[in-house]
Amino acid sequence: MNGHRGEVMRSGHRRLALVSLAAALSGCAGGAEDIEESMGALQQAATCSYSVTTNTYDGPDYWGTLVFKNTGTSAMTSPTVAFTVPSGVTCDHDEAGWKHTQSGTTCTYSRTTGLTVNAGASYTFYYSTTSSASFTAGNVQISDPSCGGGTTEPPPSSDMTANQRKVAEAITSIWENDTPTLAYAYAENIWDGRGYTNGRAGFCTGTGDAIMVVECYKNLRSASNGNLLAKYMPGLTTINNRFLSTGQNQASTAELDALGNWKSDWAASYNNTTTRADFKSCQDQVVERLYFSPSINEAKKWGLTSALSKAAFYDAYINHGSLSTFIKAANTALGNSAQTAPAVGRNGITESAFLQKFLEKRRDVLYNDSTWREAVDRVALYEKLRRQGNWDLNTAVRNDVRARDCWGTTYPASGYTVRQINPDGTWSTPSSYTYSCN
Known part of the structure; x- marks a missing residue:
């Protein structure tokens, strides 16, 4: 879902935790306004009219x-x-x-x-x-499955080329899974207070987005036709209703554990070649509805047109569940305190300046909370690409940059594995590299 994500660190993997609607944490995804925005998006996507x-x-x-x-x-x-x-x-x-x-x-x-x-x-x-x-x-x-996901996949956002989107998603996958390859089969309880974390975007059983994947999958394939996850719908619904009614992340997995081996069944749903296409499609659909399309729409609203800006917006949406805090800060810093859209082109505001201020605010939100601090390096890559002028993502991208390389040595180093992503979305692990923000 996911402010509904706060960074949680573990060896080789980084995920975000849903923040309670009532929480008043410093730098917590921008506060209650952003959390309510994220909750509203989930409710709109998951419930019926x-x-x-x-x-x-x-x-x-x-x-x-x-x-x-x-x-x-x-x-x-x-x-x-x-x-x-x-x-x-x-x-x-x-x-x-x-x-x-x-x-x-x-x-x-x-x-x-x-x-x-x-x-x-x-x-x-x-x-x-x-x-x-x-x-x-x-x-x-x-x-109902027809409300939270159906048999027809929504058209992908058309404002990026297929290769630009591959690059954007591969970058985010580095932060989420330590590899540019999307991890559809991943399922784990990382004890971040959100239940099981799953799949390519970290869909969580306690934050309202994992149930959307399972609802969609149930609509495509029945239990009698090999759907191993259909049996979990009663447990997921119980958890999700608590999430919706309280506005708080749900850590409990007991409702799922009583029904089977969730982690094994999630992984098998992708690893089984018979069911893979349907299961992958549903994960892609939920990402499109909850994260990618909203990111593209926000970029268009504020006048940002480049693939780089859209990739940065997408990563922030996955990471924080909302963009409001960062957009407001960028507008205010550039003299658009009235938040008049589009901002780019207004009173000399450029896309580069807007993206810079957007990233600086996101950097501050991550750094100013001890739980999130080590994730600050993910922001530095977008700043490096901005400085390089790689607006179309048409040259190879390396995450050989840390926040301290861009903004000073007070920032910690996260230890993300350095990867190289080519303009066509293929990738490799370089044998040598030098950290730099330029």
């Missing part, structure tokens, strides 16, 4: 009724219904075709068979609990 027209629970009859209307433009095919009940109350009945789980006060009902709710149609959902007192279900959430 619907309205709840009836929400009652009759205590004397131990019977609840929820009626929801599909106000979207496509049919729901296997909806999940989640809501909260009063403390101490247990959901205790499954209607035909439904199966429920409960975590704390959150009850989550998933389909055991398909169910179509056409656009404009309504569905009446019934449930029962142990409560003899009447109440109104809280935080009702309806999700």
